Amino acid sequence: QKEVEQDPGPLSVPEGAIVSLNCTYSNSAFQYFMWYRQYSRKGPELLMYTYSSGNKEDGRFTAQVDKSSKYISLFIRDSQPSDSATYLCAIRGGTGNNRKLIWGLGTSLAVNP
């Protein structure tokens, strides 16, 4: 079993839709949960950073962590064509070797006008 699993998509939605992107992970020691957005041929951009469980909101983006289920989500409200990109989840433990960042493969999202 991979440490982080992420459905690669592609996911195609109409403009204005609510988008749900998800990752599952296997190691309960993970404590830090991140979402990055990557446009084609560009470097990733940190979107959301969450420690432990709970929700975090930033504008149209909400990150959710459920440690009991080992499941993290990114919700995008009122999606826009400019949101079309690949979304990467990344997870990190707390100390020592667990500090290595574990990456999902990314989900490709297309928002159609």
Added chain:
Amino acid sequence: DGGITQSPKYLFRKEGQNVTLSCEQNLNHDAMYWYRQDPGQGLRLIYYSQIVNDFQKGDIAEGYSVSREKKESFPLTVTSAQKNPTAFYLCASSSQQMNTEAFFGQGTRLTVV
């Protein structure tokens, strides 16, 4: 503007040649990282450095070398020992207080011809 600059954006190398990728940051970050991104494989850590004059191997360091003589600079050399060097290379940085790679450069696409 603060950020990370990678150069060149595109690089072509003949087989058997070494090539050096540049990464410079003006964010005053202590930690710097090199990743490789291949289709279907996600981001893989090559080397990282948490302080000047010190660096550690990541998951796929074979065939690569780095130096960290200045806080601002973390160049990556792809040597002829790297069997499959064609890839998209990404440099990232973070401060000591961050628990994730906070900023990425725009990447260098290396192609072996």
